[in-house]
Amino acid sequence: MSLILKRSQSTIPKLPTHKPFSKAQQAYLERVIRVDQAGELGANFIYAGQYLALSHKPELKPILRRMWDEEIHHHNTFNSLQTEYRVRPSILTPAWKAGAFIMGVATGLLGKEGAMACTEAVETVIGNHYNQQLRTLSNGFTDIQELDSESCSDSKTISDLKETIKVFRDEELKHLETAVEHDSHEARPYWLLTESIKLTCKAAVFTAERI
Numbered sequence: 001m002s003l004i005l006k007r008s009q010s011t012i013p014k015l016p017t018h019k020p021f022s023k024a025q026q027a028y029l030e031r032v033i034r035v036d037q038a039g040e041l042g043a044n045f046i047y048a049g050q051y052l053a054l055s056h057k058p059e060l061k062p063i064l065r066r067m068w069d070e071e072i073h074h075h076n077t078f079n080s081l082q083t084e085y086r087v088r089p090s091i092l093t094p095a096w097k098a099g100a101f102i103m104g105v106a107t108g109l110l111g112k113e114g115a116m117a118c119t120e121a122v123e124t125v126i127g128n129h130y131n132q133q134l135r136t137l138s139n140g141f142t143d144i145q146e147l148d149s150e151s152c153s154d155s156k157t158i159s160d161l162k163e164t165i166k167v168f169r170d171e172e173l174k175h176l177e178t179a180v181e182h183d184s185h186e187a188r189p190y191w192l193l194t195e196s197i198k199l200t201c202k203a204a205v206f207t208a209e210r211i
Helices: 003-012 023-053 061-084 093-109 112-140 157-180 189-208
Strands: none
Touching: 023 061, 023 093, 023 112, 023 157, 023 189, 061 157, 093 112, 093 189, 112 157, 112 189
């Protein structure tokens, strides 16, 4: 666990040393931190629910524990960013916790295949979401309307945040690969299960960004 804490400290962006962000840039950065913290909190509770439901399968516990530990690290990192930059959390945080835990338990009760199908669906949405954030942060915020002429894309704050998101994205996509390797496609009904979870995750992302 000390390794997780060390990694968390090393990936937290430093205080900005550049000119102040525009209002639109600042609002976007706050939205990134808020929604990513909510998303990683949700992933944390999904794995907690799955670990509980599948605790009787000793061959699966180390796999779930490894992925869960990485989600705890992601969650801790965004908790620290939220505090550092004084970003308010989503007011629906209690709902994210309850809903995610229920999803974890429910898919875990479907067996290994159901749990892995859930992981595949969730990580697909998270991976795409992180990629979208990276595109916006890498192109100088040109996806955001009402920007001034200042570009902060080369600031240390943005560079460190991009690096954090890249590392986390790669770990999430590795979770997706792990899920496929452990028979996520064998879940029944696979299409209905994964598409329902994807739709739920997309709705949660949309809501957490705004509320």
